[in-house]
Amino acid sequence: MLKLHNSLPFGAWGAKVTLTLGSALLALSPASAHVTVNPKEAPAGSYAKLTLRVPHGCEGSPTIRLRVQIPEGATSVKPMVHPLWEIETVKKPLATPYESHGRMITETVAEVIWSGGVLPDEFMDEFSISLKLPDRPGETIPIPVVQECEKGISRWIQVAQPGEDPHDLPEPAPLLKLTSGSESHGHSHGHGHPTP
Numbered sequence: 001m002l003k004l005h006n007s008l009p010f011g012a013w014g015a016k017v018t019l020t021l022g023s024a025l026l027a028l029s030p031a032s033a034h035v036t037v038n039p040k041e042a043p044a045g046s047y048a049k050l051t052l053r054v055p056h057g058c059e060g061s062p063t064i065r066l067r068v069q070i071p072e073g074a075t076s077v078k079p080m081v082h083p084l085w086e087i088e089t090v091k092k093p094l095a096t097p098y099e100s101h102g103r104m105i106t107e108t109v110a111e112v113i114w115s116g117g118v119l120p121d122e123f124m125d126e127f128s129i130s131l132k133l134p135d136r137p138g139e140t141i142p143i144p145v146v147q148e149c150e151k152g153i154s155r156w157i158q159v160a161q162p163g164e165d166p167h168d169l170p171e172p173a174p175l176l177k178l179t180s181g182s183e184s185h186g187h188s189h190g191h192g193h194p195t196p
Contacts, residue, residue: 035145035156037174044178045135047076051128052145052174057121058152065115065148066127069157070108071141071176073134076100077109080128085117118150137180142173 035054042048057063070077075094079087090111097106112129119125134141144157157173160166 034172035147035154035174037143037176040175041177041179042133043181044133044137044139045181047130047132049080049128049130050143050176051126052143053124053126054119054147055124057119058147058149058154060121061149061151062121063119063125063147063149064117065113067146067148068112068127068129069144070110070112070129070131071134071143073136074131075105075108076130076132077112078130079109079112079114080130082114082117082127085114085127088113088115133176133178136178138178140175140177142175144173 033055035052038051038053039048042050052066052068054063054066075098077089079089081087089109090113091107092110093107094105097104099105114127142157142159144155147154147156154171156171158169158171159173159175160169166172
């Protein structure tokens with residue numbers, strides 16, 4: 001079942017996510033126990049398919065809800081349907097509307113939520129989103145994820161500050177590096193058809 005919402009409950013994330021450019025953000029290899037994004041880099045401004053991997057629950061408790069905050073500047077967001085899970089999208093207005101295929105686009109998806117399913121702690125799963133990435137080559141952007149379980153919650157929203165080791169963060173946000181066009185490896189730049 002698909003649901004649409006028109007306001008973003010920022011306060012529910014529990015903390016403001018900020019991105020500070022620095023060498024600490026270049027470490028894109030969080031421990032396998034964390035929620036991660038694949039691929040770890042993609043051409044800025046391109047269409048891409050991002051897959052978030054959930055490797056476990058919350059201290060043994062099954063995962064029942066996954067909330068993904070879409071990076072600022074991303075558009076054309078389409079979550080992949082996942083069997084046995086419902087999808088909700090939270091939308092927000094665009095600061096600068098644009099025209100696409102003869103119509104004006106005035107809002108974008110700010111958050112994608114999968115719920116209604118049960119992912120036991122001993123299993124892993126993947127949740128995918130297609131989107132057009134921000135056109136900011138060279139930047140590393142966080143993709144905050146809140147993992148809600150039957151008992152407990154994990155907020156994968158932390159970003160290392162200058163001089164801080166990202167591996168020391170207990171709940172690091174998945175990171176995606178936006179590469180320049182010359183670093184592209186066959187990713188599509190077409191009309192919303194990302195490379196699988």
